[in-house]
Amino acid sequence: MSGILTHSDPLADRAPDSRLAISVRNLRMGYGARVLLEHASFDVRRGEIVVILGGSGSGKSSLMKTLIGLYRPMDGDILIDGVSLVRAAAEERAQLQRKLGVMYQSGALFGSLNVLENVRFPLDRFTDLAPAEKTLVARMLLRTLEMGQAESLMPGELSGGMLKRAGIARAMALGCDILLLDEPSAGLDPITAANLDRMILSLRGNLGVTFVVVTHELQSIFAIADRAIMLDGPSRSIIADDEPVALREHSTDARVHQFFNRQPDAPLADRRR
Amino acid sequence: MTSAGDDVEVVLEGRITARTATPIWQAASATLARHPDRPVVFDASRVEYVDNVGLALLFDLIRHERSSEAKVELRALAPNLSALLAGYDPRDFAAAADSRRHVGMLEQVGRVAARELAYLAEVMGFLALCARALRRARTWRSSVMWHDVLNIATETGANAVPIVLLIGFLMGVIISFEVGLVARQFGAVIFVVNGVGIAVLRELGALMTAIVLAGRTGAAFAAQIGTQKVNEELNAISTFGIDPIEFLVLPRILGAVLVVPLLTVLADVVGLFGGALVMSSFDVDFLEFYTRLLGVVTVGDFALGIVKAAVFGLTIAIVGCHRGFETGAGATSVGLSATRAVVSSIVLVVVIDGLFAVFTS
Numbered sequence: 160m161s162g163i164l165t166h167s168d169p170l171a172d173r174a175p176d177s178r179l180a181i182s183v184r185n186l187r188m189g190y191g192a193r194v195l196l197e198h199a200s201f202d203v204r205r206g207e208i209v210v211i212l213g214g215s216g217s218g219k220s221s222l223m224k225t226l227i228g229l230y231r232p233m234d235g236d237i238l239i240d241g242v243s244l245v246r247a248a249a250e251e252r253a254q255l256q257r258k259l260g261v262m263y264q265s266g267a268l269f270g271s272l273n274v275l276e277n278v279r280f281p282l283d284r285f286t287d288l289a290p291a292e293k294t295l296v297a298r299m300l301l302r303t304l305e306m307g308q309a310e311s312l313m314p315g316e317l318s319g320g321m322l323k324r325a326g327i328a329r330a331m332a333l334g335c336d337i338l339l340l341d342e343p344s345a346g347l348d349p350i351t352a353a354n355l356d357r358m359i360l361s362l363r364g365n366l367g368v369t370f371v372v373v374t375h376e377l378q379s380i381f382a383i384a385d386r387a388i389m390l391d392g393p394s395r396s397i398i399a400d401d402e403p404v405a406l407r408e409h410s411t412d413a414r415v416h417q418f419f420n421r422q423p424d425a426p427l428a429d430r431r432r
Numbered sequence: 433m434t435s436a437g438d439d440v441e442v443v444l445e446g447r448i449t450a451r452t453a454t455p456i457w458q459a460a461s462a463t464l465a466r467h468p469d470r471p472v473v474f475d476a477s478r479v480e481y482v483d484n485v486g487l488a489l490l491f492d493l494i495r496h497e498r499s500s501e502a503k504v505e506l507r508a509l510a511p512n513l514s515a516l517l518a519g520y521d522p523r524d525f526a527a528a529a530d531s532r533r534h535v536g537m538l539e540q541v542g543r544v545a546a547r548e549l550a551y552l553a554e555v556m557g558f559l560a561l562c563a564r565a566l567r568r569a570r571t572w573r574s575s576v577m578w579h580d581v582l583n584i585a586t587e588t589g590a591n592a593v594p595i596v597l598l599i600g601f602l603m604g605v606i607i608s609f610e611v612g613l614v615a616r617q618f619g620a621v622i623f624v625v626n627g628v629g630i631a632v633l634r635e636l637g638a639l640m641t642a643i644v645l646a647g648r649t650g651a652a653f654a655a656q657i658g659t660q661k662v663n664e665e666l667n668a669i670s671t672f673g674i675d676p677i678e679f680l681v682l683p684r685i686l687g688a689v690l691v692v693p694l695l696t697v698l699a700d701v702v703g704l705f706g707g708a709l710v711m712s713s714f715d716v717d718f719l720e721f722y723t724r725l726l727g728v729v730t731v732g733d734f735a736l737g738i739v740k741a742a743v744f745g746l747t748i749a750i751v752g753c754h755r756g757f758e759t760g761a762g763a764t765s766v767g768l769s770a771t772r773a774v775v776s777s778i779v780l781v782v783v784i785d786g787l788f789a790v791f792t793s
Contacts, residue, residue, distance in 0.1 A: 270762040270764030282485075285450070286450055286453075286454065286485070287454045288454050288485070289457075289458075292488070292489075292492065295488050295491070295492055295525060296485050296488040298524075298525060299484065299487065299488050299491060299520060299525075300484055302519075302524065303484075303519075307524065313762075315760050315762040315764075315765060316761070331484055332450075332484070334449045334450035334451070334483030334485045334486070335483075365512045365513075365515070366482075366484065366487075366516075367481075
């Protein structure tokens with residue numbers, strides 16, 4: 160006795176026809192009249208780990224929030240799986256946004272729900288799975304992120320690293336294969352940060368998840384990134400887009416060289432000269 | 433489709449993701465339930481892609497215990513998915529996720545009563561700490577931050593004047609109107625003045641002002657101190673060697689104890705005015721109202737209302753600050769503290785008002 164189990168819903172879940180998970184085309188963004196970044200173009204390929212880096216105030220987090228549709232760009236376009244996020248109507252835009260899993264700097268867990276309920280939340284809202292099935296999905300995710308023992312804790316009871324891992328679990332709950340992480344290793348001890356890096360590599364290796372990671376932690380960048388895109392605040396532009404090691408070893412741009420080699424600015428007296 | 437003897441064979445096909453998994457999961461589970469005594473083979477060779485939901489589905493198929501003759505096999509699964517599934521132990525998922533014990537009504541009542549008693553003891557302890565801080569501030573001029581007291585008194589008092597005036601006026605109007613309608617049937621309209629005068633000066637002026645302040649100021653105190661606790665500002669204050677109670681609570685207590693009686697005076701005045709206004713429609717003019725009022729109320733009635741108002745102010749400030757200090761972590765806790773401050777303040781104010789009524793009647 161045999162049968163075939165399959166289900167396809169071309170509108171809800173199609174295999175990505177584009178090898179590009181995210182395409183940014185001639186983007187200009189900022190607040191009010193203040194421009195943070197202009198003429199920015201780059202692609203994120205499927206299964207790639209791309210790091211967005213730059214000094215404090217260079218617009219890294221703002222770029223991430225623009226990529227996920229929280230901020231509207233001043234000009235240019237952002238394509239998710241080949242579909243424009245900028246030109247999409249409200250419903251299509253919400254569908255595109257649900258393709259992206261986002262972990263915010265603080266984890267942004269809902270304070271009134273425990274960890275398991277936080278991870279179950281998107282499944283409750285957007286799937287028809289049975290309650291036991293949703294719980295199983297959430298608990299497996301938490302096990303994957305080494306958070307199994309913390310599932311009944313409230314967000315207020317978690318450490319910084321646990322908040323971030325729970326945030327990643329919630330971001331992944333809907334099966335998003337594009338994850339955007341804002342400063343995942345900021346404020347974490349080296350061991351927790353290294354564990355998080357290993358987890359990111361494992362998720363990419365085993366589930367083919369694409370990552371866009373905003374960070375300026377050099378060790379993390381060298382550990383996980385296939386490519387690093389560097390923003391520069393004063394020139395409001397992307398000044399580098401290459402493998403991190405190549406940027407460190409071969410970049411001729413003084414700003415890139417200084418960043419990757421962790422060199423301080425010249426003393427003020429020298430700069431005045 | 434293939435048949436393999438007694439085996440039930442099911443082919444899994446395509447993409448199994450959060451958006452497609454539901455019918456596949458239901459059908460697969462139903463297949464397992466229909467054939468509890470036969471081996472079931474799930475052929476995964478045609479699976480194109482699974483996300484974490486698909487992975488949970490595959491794990492769910494093989495995690496349940498079945499007899500040795502009815503094993504479940506996942507055949508031709510991609511090696512990376514096999515490796516991922518091998519990382520999960522079915523025993524970890526055997527226990528119910530939510531094992532909250534059902535609590536009976538009697539136990540619930542007992543728990544609530546114990547909690548409230550413990551809370552009352554905590555508030556008394558906090559009051560003792562405040563008293564100690566007040567005693568330590570021997571030279572008030574230097575120890576108490578009068579600038580803060582003034583700011584708090586302005587925020588708590590001056591900014592609350594309009595709402596207190598409105599509530600006080602309406603209170604006088606409503607009482608005299610309702611009582612006046614009944615009194616008129618018995619030809620006793622003039623005695624309404626007695627009722628309104630005593631009720632406003634002894635009870636309602638202070639009580640209504642305290643209830644307004646509990647909602648406005650008690651919640652604000654709890655939210656302000658709660659936010660400071662969440663942001664670790666309280667730790668920073670302690671690290672400087674400053675007593676947070678002296679620094680944050682004393683100015684609020686002094687501010688509240690000063691302004692609630694003043695606001696009560698306003699509520700009394702406009703309450704009586706509202707009563708007089710309504711009574712004029714029952715043929716009791718202002719002069720008659722005033723004369724009658726002076727005959728039935730005493731300075732003691734007025735003073736009792738003012739003393740009660742000071743005690744209510746103290747209660748509201750103590751409860752608000754205490755709720756702020758016991759705030760947990762996160763934004764939700766701050767909201768919870770503010771809500772609890774309002775509820776606890778109002779309950780305590782009414783209880784204290786009752787005690788005053790018993791001991792001063």
